[in-house]
Amino acid sequence: MSTVQPLRIALADDQALVRAGLRALLEQQGITIAFEADDGAQLLDRLATTPVDVILSDIRMPGVDGIEALRQLRERGDATPVLLLTTFDEPELPLQAAAAGAQGFLLKDAAPGDLREAIEQVAAGQVLLQPVSTDPIRSRYRYHADDAPRERFTAREVAILRLLAGGYSNREIARAMFLAEGTVKNYVSAILDKLDTRDRTRAVLKAITLRVI
Template sequence: MTRVVLVDDHTLVRHGIRTLLEIAEVEVVGEADDGQAGLEVVAATQPDVVLLDLRMPRYDGLWMLNTLQERGVEVPVLVLTTFDDDTLVLDALRAGARGYLLKDVTVDQLTRAVRTLADGGTLVAPSITSRMLRALRSRPTTADDAPAAQPLTERELEVLRLVAEGLSNREISRALCLVEGTVKNHVSAILLKLAARDRTNAVLRALHLGILG
């Protein structure tokens, strides 16, 4: 069973999400009402996925994402918020979020997203994907955003495109008829060549560099 931590400052929202997830056989192992408390719960429970709101008093979601990165905590974070804002989406992804959904999603969409992240994939709400990509392409490229990258092989490009679509290693292995361990090796090579810290960052860097068109 996938284990989840909920971080949201609204008690009623947390309880509602908990009930819906547990009906779908996703275990909620902890809750927190801000980023600071969220860090403590994550450290204590070691969840498979964190469901994180962005706008919270005191320590907000972006603060928690940045702190997780600084501490080297690699738990997949799925942002679940009411804010449909391109800049906020990009800031969250740059800070390490592996997914971004709005709170108007269905239970099936939410549970599928949770399991996708737990399985190593990424997922951004389709309603904001195209706008996000346009915003990425329109932003000025800096040395930090897009460092010189080593050329990717054709197979690595195939894998990267599927990573950008949110597929997990297992799904990529099926799509390309490869052993899952081989896919993991390709992903590792992609991260190294793009100087990326994780899959989401690799996709962002590839977009800045024009690798994904």
């Protein structure tokens, strides 16, 4: 009879007390902390030799922060799921992190059960796109009526927009949705055209503002 191996987590936060609290909380729930890091640079160094199932990282850290560490991780071809810790007063950071390739976000005051569930979800390949309120984003980036999409979005286009918000590449979207990469490229082009933007990150921002996703 085989036994299920506990999830192995890399924990990055510049505050030792926060790391200690998270470690105790996760270990009580049967999750193994493979290692801790106090900044993004140390996180990247340790990941080079110690693979994990999920990376749980604060966004704001001195030196190499969580988003920059995520960018460098993806640039070197490491697809380890990343779950970033954030707060309600950081409405723009989740968009930047999604564009960099994060699988999800979690509020720092999340309940223990929510923390475990989020880790298990991203470990299983799911994407948590909106763990923080998008209302601050919408209030800051208001689009006028003439900025509304030129046409209504199909269900498939909305699904692709959500994956774009998660930082997925065309190839990854194609694999996830069982489509040809060229077909995904055509969908993305149509989405950008409807939102009147050439930039994927701005398209995601505008789609959130307009309540498309």
